[in-house]
Amino acid sequence: MKSCLPLEMGKANLDVFSETLLGLARANRDVVVVTSDSRGSGKLVPFAKALPKQIIEVGIAEQNLVGVAAGLASAGKIVFAVSPGSFLTARSLEQIKNDVCYSDQPVKLVAISSGVSYGALGSTHHSLHDLAALRALFNCTIVVPADNFETAEAVKAAAEMAHPVFLRFGKRPMPHLHRPGTTFTVGKSLLVREGNDLAFLATGETVVQSVMATDLLAQEGISARVLSMHTIKPLDEEAVVQAAQECGAVITVEEHSCAGGLGEACAAVLMQAGVSVPFRIVGFPDEETVPGTQLEIMAHYGICPEGLAETARTLLNRKRL
Amino acid sequence: MTEQQLFIKSIEYRIRLLRYIRQARAGHTGGSLSCVDILNVLYNCVLNVSPETAEDPRRDRYIQSKGHSVEALYVVLADRGFFSESDLETLCRFGSPYVGHPTRKVKGIEHNTGALGHGLAFSAGVALAGKIDGLGYRVFTLLGDGELAEGSNWESMMMAAHYGLDNLTAIVDRNQLQITGRTEEVCALESLAEKFTAFGWSVREVDGHDVAALRHVLCAVPFESGRPSVLIAHTIKGKGVSFMENDARWHHGVPSEEEYEGAIEELRSQMKEAAV
Numbered sequence: 001m002k003s004c005l006p007l008e009m010g011k012a013n014l015d016v017f018s019e020t021l022l023g024l025a026r027a028n029r030d031v032v033v034v035t036s037d038s039r040g041s042g043k044l045v046p047f048a049k050a051l052p053k054q055i056i057e058v059g060i061a062e063q064n065l066v067g068v069a070a071g072l073a074s075a076g077k078i079v080f081a082v083s084p085g086s087f088l089t090a091r092s093l094e095q096i097k098n099d100v101c102y103s104d105q106p107v108k109l110v111a112i113s114s115g116v117s118y119g120a121l122g123s124t125h126h127s128l129h130d131l132a133a134l135r136a137l138f139n140c141t142i143v144v145p146a147d148n149f150e151t152a153e154a155v156k157a158a159a160e161m162a163h164p165v166f167l168r169f170g171k172r173p174m175p176h177l178h179r180p181g182t183t184f185t186v187g188k189s190l191l192v193r194e195g196n197d198l199a200f201l202a203t204g205e206t207v208v209q210s211v212m213a214t215d216l217l218a219q220e221g222i223s224a225r226v227l228s229m230h231t232i233k234p235l236d237e238e239a240v241v242q243a244a245q246e247c248g249a250v251i252t253v254e255e256h257s258c259a260g261g262l263g264e265a266c267a268a269v270l271m272q273a274g275v276s277v278p279f280r281i282v283g284f285p286d287e288e289t290v291p292g293t294q295l296e297i298m299a300h301y302g303i304c305p306e307g308l309a310e311t312a313r314t315l316l317n318r319k320r321l
Numbered sequence: 322m323t324e325q326q327l328f329i330k331s332i333e334y335r336i337r338l339l340r341y342i343r344q345a346r347a348g349h350t351g352g353s354l355s356c357v358d359i360l361n362v363l364y365n366c367v368l369n370v371s372p373e374t375a376e377d378p379r380r381d382r383y384i385q386s387k388g389h390s391v392e393a394l395y396v397v398l399a400d401r402g403f404f405s406e407s408d409l410e411t412l413c414r415f416g417s418p419y420v421g422h423p424t425r426k427v428k429g430i431e432h433n434t435g436a437l438g439h440g441l442a443f444s445a446g447v448a449l450a451g452k453i454d455g456l457g458y459r460v461f462t463l464l465g466d467g468e469l470a471e472g473s474n475w476e477s478m479m480m481a482a483h484y485g486l487d488n489l490t491a492i493v494d495r496n497q498l499q500i501t502g503r504t505e506e507v508c509a510l511e512s513l514a515e516k517f518t519a520f521g522w523s524v525r526e527v528d529g530h531d532v533a534a535l536r537h538v539l540c541a542v543p544f545e546s547g548r549p550s551v552l553i554a555h556t557i558k559g560k561g562v563s564f565m566e567n568d569a570r571w572h573h574g575v576p577s578e579e580e581y582e583g584a585i586e587e588l589r590s591q592m593k594e595a596a597v
Contacts, residue, residue: 032453053453056449058476058480059476059479059480059483061476061479061480063438063442063472063473064445064473064476064477066442067439067441067442067443067445067446067473067477068442068443068445068446068449068477068480069446070432070442070446071432071442071443071444071445071446071447071448071449071450072447072449072450074431074432074443074446074447074450075378075446075447075450075451075454076378076450076454077450094436094439095439095442095473098433098434098435098436098439099432099433099439099442102433103425103432103433104425
């Protein structure tokens, strides 16, 4: 029973990214990583020590990072371009659009310390726009893993992909959400909790918050489903529609602006499928983000077990009307 | 190819690119005319690439960072057999791959460009891969002078010098003009050679319309072992057509029928003189 799965703490997804990448790079010397003075925050120091010829440092120059990565990819390298999400996807957006997506160079863009992972460092370091910006670019797969398993699988899948892909990681340790033997497929959501009263469609580090909310709701006899929507694009539209039809109420959860992210993507799917259910997007509102730690900030905006449970109760009241 | 043949070929290219710009009612006339001698020398004398080796990992690469001058590139690639020149009849038409900036949909084009300040970083990445893999290919990229105001270029310059990419050559089409007017009045570039030198590049300068001098200097890359090379090619925007020369209005001006006929007549008379 997925609803009984205990939450055993794992590593930070970034650590798993680094370890998985090192394994891939040991096996294939064409795997290279490009960094913009970001090997420390990208947990890539062990990689650099083990395979110094397969890490390319460009300095604090994110535009160059992405352009160089595209050039390397065009010459046959399997390139992971690693930089903080805030800089990678804002300063280098034109390079991502033109040199990677439009030019169809299979660069693996890796956003580290995404969302509000940098917490009290402030809005310059937050990336709450990236999913919206990249969703609007053609030819860009977007994957936001929730736990260590999803991370390892996503990195391996990215290495095999012949087209551009964006991976987004936070830096807090994440609990394991999936049983051994689970199959990960880019573009197919993963069921984390079974339930039929309402559905949480969550992504990245908000999945565990949603899971903990279901535990609170279960004490009140409310059975909530949780799907890890690890792939934002292409979205698992079938799972979104199915969740809405079977549960009758949907809450989307993301560490991202409410504008243009997972929630609006799901809303568009449901509207166009003619499925109308009580629906709420939980994310960041259109305002300057409050300072604090990642968890404090997320809790302020209702991305915490209590906040999500309360949103669920409100939505269920609407469902019953 | 003799110097005279190269010279005549440049005039032929000018006639052709004007024809397609006139036909499409669109194009970047002035910049295509300023860089076409450089492309002529690259594709006919320097680059180790052909339609047969267009996918060969060891081929030399040319990346046109100043993508707007694509009409010059199209006629040169067609002449070198990468595609049939009749394809250019579709230039800028609905559904045609021959759009107003280079795309990889066209055989022989290495990278999609058009937004300025992108080609050098991409070229540095390709050059770095060549170094890593020990492949002997060389990478050439053409930069517009106005384009150098994009800060991304200077990131790439630092990085290319840091990695000692002597398999990378940048050519600056130094025609002194950008869409608003003179580069020195819009946002001064000079002293450009000193700036490149300070960034660790080996610099040469050349008359960008002297095909013999272009061939001589471009066959001599790298200018210095262990450093990227840059050739500042002094050119004239609109070169070859007297009323287009040194006039920023021809940045993307399209000739009227009368202007077109006059331009072609002028170029044909240059060709007759050259053939003597």
